[in-house]
Structures are given as C-alpha cells and as structure tokens.
Amino acid sequence: MTDDGTILIGRSPAGGPGGSGKPERLTLRLANRHGLVAGATGTGKTVTLQVMAEGFSNAGVPVFAADIKGDLSGLAAAGEAKPAFVKRAEELGIPYEPDRFPTVFWDLFGEQGHPIRCTVMEMGPLLLARLLELNDTQEGVLNIAFRVADENQWPVIDLKDLRALLTFLSENLKEISGTYGNVSAASVGAIQRQLLMLENQGADKFFGEPALNLSDFMRTDREGRGFVNILAADKLMQKPRLYASFLLWMLSELFEELPEVGDLDKPKLVFFFDEAHLLFNDAPKPLLDAVEQVVRLIRSKGVGVYFVTQNPLDVPETVLGQLGNRVQHALRAFTPRDQRAVRAAAETFRQNPGFDVAKAITELGVGEALVSFLEAKGTPSVVERALIAPPQGRVGPLTPAERAALIAQSPLRGKYDESVDNESAYEMLAKRKGLDAAPAEAAQDSEGGLGGLLGSLGGMLGGVLGSKPAPQGRGGRRPPQSLAEQVVSNAARSMARSVGTQVGNAILRNVLGGLMKK
Structure with a gap:
C-alpha cells in the first residue's frame, strides 16, 4: 500500500x-x-x-x-x-x-x-516501584537496594536476586541506614510481600535471561x-x-x-x-x-x-x-x-x-x-x-x-525459548554467607562468647559496606554516582553488554529515572 x-x-x-x-x-x-x-x-x-x-x-x-x-x-x-x-x-x-x-x-x-x-536492573527502581505499587518510602528503600547492589557489583537479574538483596538489607538495617538513610524492617517487609504477589501472578517469568x-x-x-x-x-x-x-x-x-x-x-x-x-x-x-x-x-x-x-x-x-x-x-x-x-x-x-x-x-x-x-x-x-x-x-x-x-518456523526460534540462570546476586550473597561462616565459628571458639560473634559480624559488614567508599584507584571502590554520572552510566549500557562483564551489568541503571534527572 x-x-x-x-x-x-x-x-x-x-x-x-x-x-x-x-x-x-x-x-x-x-x-x-x-x-x-x-x-x-x-x-x-x-x-x-x-x-x-x-x-x-x-x-x-x-x-x-x-x-x-x-x-x-x-x-x-x-x-x-x-x-x-x-x-x-x-x-x-x-x-x-x-x-x-x-x-x-x-x-x-x-x-x-x-x-x-528483561533483568531487574534494566527495569530499574522507578518502573519496578510502580509495578509493585510501592509508596514513596518503600520506593526509597528500593533505590537504596539498587545502590547497594551496584556498589558491590551484585547483578540483580531476576526476582530471586532481588529477594536475596532485600534479605541482606533486613539483616543489616543499622549499618545500611547509617550509610544510605533510614531503612525500616516494615518497608523491606512490604516490598517482599509485593514481590510475592507479583510472582504469584506469573510476572517472575518476565525477569531473567536471556534478556531481549x-x-x-x-x-x-x-x-x-x-x-x-x-x-x-x-x-x-x-x-x-x-x-x-x-x-x-x-x-x-x-x-x-x-x-x-x-x-x-x-x-x-x-x-x-x-x-x-x-x-x-x-x-x-x-x-x-x-x-x-x-x-x-x-x-x-x-x-x-x-x-x-x-x-x-x-x-x-x-x-x-x-x-x-x-x-x-x-x-x-x-x-x-x-x-x-x-x-x-x-x-x-x-x-x-x-x-x-x-x-x-x-x-x-x-x-x-x-x-x-x-x-x-x-x-x-x-x-x-x-x-x-x-x-x-x-x-x-x-x-x-x-x-x-x-x-x-520463526527466524528467532531457540534464541529466547529457554531461560538461563547465570551467577548473580543470589549466588554471590549465598557464597558470601558460606565464606563468612567458617571465620565466624573460628573466632567464637578462640575468643568465646558474644565478643567473637560481634567481631566476625563486624568484619563481614566492613567488607561489604565499609565506611564511605573511597574514590576509584584508592581502595578499589568507586564512590556513589552523582546524578550526572548516573545519566552517563545509562548511555554506556550497550557497550557494557558487548563486553559482557559483571562490571558492565553493574552499570545498568534506571532508564526513566536517568532521563528525569537530565
């Protein structure tokens, strides 16, 4: 025509x-x-x-x-x-x-x-918060969760990754609140309940890999x-x-x-x-x-x-x-x-x-x-x-x-039909717990009582959260992104995908949120 x-x-x-x-x-x-x-x-x-x-x-x-x-x-x-x-x-x-x-x-x-x-990180906190029907406070907690995952290079691919990340937040409320702002157990619990409802509706099939x-x-x-x-x-x-x-x-x-x-x-x-x-x-x-x-x-x-x-x-x-x-x-x-x-x-x-x-x-x-x-x-x-x-x-x-x-007969037959579960935040957090368990037990045996347990917990949190991150190249960690840096990081996604590294995945941020900040 x-x-x-x-x-x-x-x-x-x-x-x-x-x-x-x-x-x-x-x-x-x-x-x-x-x-x-x-x-x-x-x-x-x-x-x-x-x-x-x-x-x-x-x-x-x-x-x-x-x-x-x-x-x-x-x-x-x-x-x-x-x-x-x-x-x-x-x-x-x-x-x-x-x-x-x-x-x-x-x-x-x-x-x-x-x-x-698509991956959870590709969806980003703004659209995900709307999908989960979160209020402003709960959306703020979700943004903190994304920031923690980004700074620790934990790829949040599917909903089990996000659940593991929220569990980490709930287990370390005091330390995370001191670094990023108040995070309450009630807000984390509300997000977890909404995630469960989302999974029950079959939406968990949408989050994962291979991504479109x-x-x-x-x-x-x-x-x-x-x-x-x-x-x-x-x-x-x-x-x-x-x-x-x-x-x-x-x-x-x-x-x-x-x-x-x-x-x-x-x-x-x-x-x-x-x-x-x-x-x-x-x-x-x-x-x-x-x-x-x-x-x-x-x-x-x-x-x-x-x-x-x-x-x-x-x-x-x-x-x-x-x-x-x-x-x-x-x-x-x-x-x-x-x-x-x-x-x-x-x-x-x-x-x-x-x-x-x-x-x-x-x-x-x-x-x-x-x-x-x-x-x-x-x-x-x-x-x-x-x-x-x-x-x-x-x-x-x-x-x-x-x-x-x-x-x-589709030209795309076989490319997306089977899901793939690569190593991501869920496996990394599980591995961290397993690695930290032995030092914690050893410290408790040698020092005994509550002091050893607190010492091992402090060591674990110090490795994950630490104090305010130092600039990259002075301690190996990058600082929290400024608004301008977040916009720039969004533009790097296509390059990051071609490289295919975990660092590339960690850059993936909230697209619409980045546009709002321009």
Whole structure:
C-alpha cells in the first residue's frame, strides 16, 4: 500500500460534508512524528491499526503491536475477498489484493510466542516501584537496594536476586541506614510481600535471561518487508500494571540504545500501544514527565509511537500535543465526560470549514474516520472525513494450530525459548554467607562468647559496606554516582553488554529515572 513514500490509509468520499475525494496518505518521512488512533469500541480502530501496520511492513518498516484481543495475529495469513472488502476497495479506486505479512509472535509468559525477558536492573527502581505499587518510602528503600547492589557489583537479574538483596538489607538495617538513610524492617517487609504477589501472578517469568535484544524487533524478510512483531496481550491485560510497565520499559530502552539519526526517509521502527490509557492511569508525575520526554525525543532516534485508545482524554495533554498524525473514529456523547472528549478531539484537528467536526465525530459509521496527517512541511492537514481502506491480511485471529506452526518456523526460534540462570546476586550473597561462616565459628571458639560473634559480624559488614567508599584507584571502590554520572552510566549500557562483564551489568541503571534527572 505504499506509493511514492506514503501509506494509503483511506479516501475522502467525493461530495457530502467533509468529502473532497482525495486519498488520505501517511507520509513515511513524517511517520516518526507519532500518532493517535482513537474511537469507541466497535468503530474500527483495530482494522485501522492493521491497515497501518501492513503499510509500514510493505514499506520495509518493522512494527511492534500489542494484540489485546488476538485479532492482529491474522496479519500472518492472507485475507479473503469478502464482498464488503471488494466494494470498499472499489470505492477507493484500488484493487483488493489479499496478502500475508512476515510476523513474529511474542508473549511475556512464553505461551503464545517467544518469551520476552528483561533483568531487574534494566527495569530499574522507578518502573519496578510502580509495578509493585510501592509508596514513596518503600520506593526509597528500593533505590537504596539498587545502590547497594551496584556498589558491590551484585547483578540483580531476576526476582530471586532481588529477594536475596532485600534479605541482606533486613539483616543489616543499622549499618545500611547509617550509610544510605533510614531503612525500616516494615518497608523491606512490604516490598517482599509485593514481590510475592507479583510472582504469584506469573510476572517472575518476565525477569531473567536471556534478556531481549531490541534489535530483534527491527528485522526485515528476504523481500525487504518489515516484520510485524505481535505481543500476545490477552492474558497480560489482566495485569495492567505489568503491561504498562513493560511497554514503558521497552520505549525507554529504545530511547537509550538507539543512536541519533535525525529525520529519515522512513522510520526504523513503529510502535502501536493499544489500550494506551493503561500507560498513564495512576502514574506519578515524575513518571509522566519522563514519558513525555521520551516521546518528544525518541523521534530523533527514528522511532514512531502510535497510541491506540478509546478516548483522547486518556492521553495526557503534554503527550497528546506530540502526536502529529491522527485517525479519529466515532465517539459516543452520552455522558458529560463523553461530550468533553468529543469537544477535545474536535479541537485538536485543523478545522475544515466544510463541516462541523464535533458533530461528525458522533455520526461516523464503522470503517469511517476523521483523519489528519502531517503534510510536507510538517504542518497538519485540514481534517477530512474518510473511508478506511480494507486490510490485505486476515481480519480475525489465527487458529492455535496456525500460530504454533508459525512460531516453529520463526527466524528467532531457540534464541529466547529457554531461560538461563547465570551467577548473580543470589549466588554471590549465598557464597558470601558460606565464606563468612567458617571465620565466624573460628573466632567464637578462640575468643568465646558474644565478643567473637560481634567481631566476625563486624568484619563481614566492613567488607561489604565499609565506611564511605573511597574514590576509584584508592581502595578499589568507586564512590556513589552523582546524578550526572548516573545519566552517563545509562548511555554506556550497550557497550557494557558487548563486553559482557559483571562490571558492565553493574552499570545498568534506571532508564526513566536517568532521563528525569537530565
């Protein structure tokens, strides 16, 4: 569906209100200016998303999309020449040509696609605190835990590593509080309880290795078409905080790892975030500020972000203002909030004097939308009423057998399917306890009583915590990172991964937190 660097999304019908008869095309060169697809349930958002994903794939642009209902999996199978599709294609002046698209399936739980994993340190304390629903005090304790692990070069890979680290904190509250600030047993206990709840929900499968290499999202097939990466999100939607935290982590990872490229002829990657309101519900202001900054700046990395949601009011105004390409399906104005949403949606468009935009939003039929895409100079086009093009792939989900067959033929088969448990904080802390046990017993035998026990405990803590760390090169330890150093350390992650050392892993920090401190 590409023609001269554009994707055909639909056509404005000739005659009638808002009908100019011109094709509505999304310019690939401006597709990294992000976008919004909005509309009430059942008005055609998913089909519009599919049409856009197919167009990007045909143009050689890889796509990532969360599949909430399973319908997007049909992209991997050729569509059918249904009468409604053939008629719509005729109305648009194009032939209907069924097609299938290169697709890779992913699943955080590893059931309907390749598993997706990240390490606890990659997730970072800010997003992890939101995932665990921690209060400010508990989030502060979690930050201290990350700092202790970083300074002692204990890689925190999975949840058992984090539990071991929290146990270490609870066993050494006095010494850690004296160095980093107050840490209470109640706060540590609260974090541990939330971790248990997270594990019971199956989220422990998300944390571990091999961690996702985001370059695997940016692949093309032999014909040069971009792979459509589909995340099975039907079960994930039952855990909205995990869904939101995962998407925000992935967005921030892309921002951190990809180089600056400016404006390209077409994006490197396009993300579709369905049910976008889950990204922002109950999010603290620092997190919203960080998301806004990532959305604003990731454009220069060649990544386009498209939010899909029912109501434009679901997206904060600061983020909504960054979305240049708009497709607005019908909204229902039954409640005062719905009426505000209609007015807000209408006001965000460049007005068309030919019709009442707010009224048109409530009158759109299924498969119709108001569209406004960026023009050559980056200015939004006048809003038009358009018929959305029919998708070339299947509309509807694959069967379980079809999905299983495609997963078995995946180019990434075997790379992520089995988890790996490398030595990390859990094993290092267990080993430390084992090494310190013998000296403690010897000291108690020779000196006897409480004095020997306290002496051995003091020796152990002195080796781990010590006094205030000396600068690197004068004692072999580096001082706590300043805010500027934390930002710089974030940028070193890709290099650290290539080196593959424990020192590299220790540098991994909180991406969004680093961005907030810029």
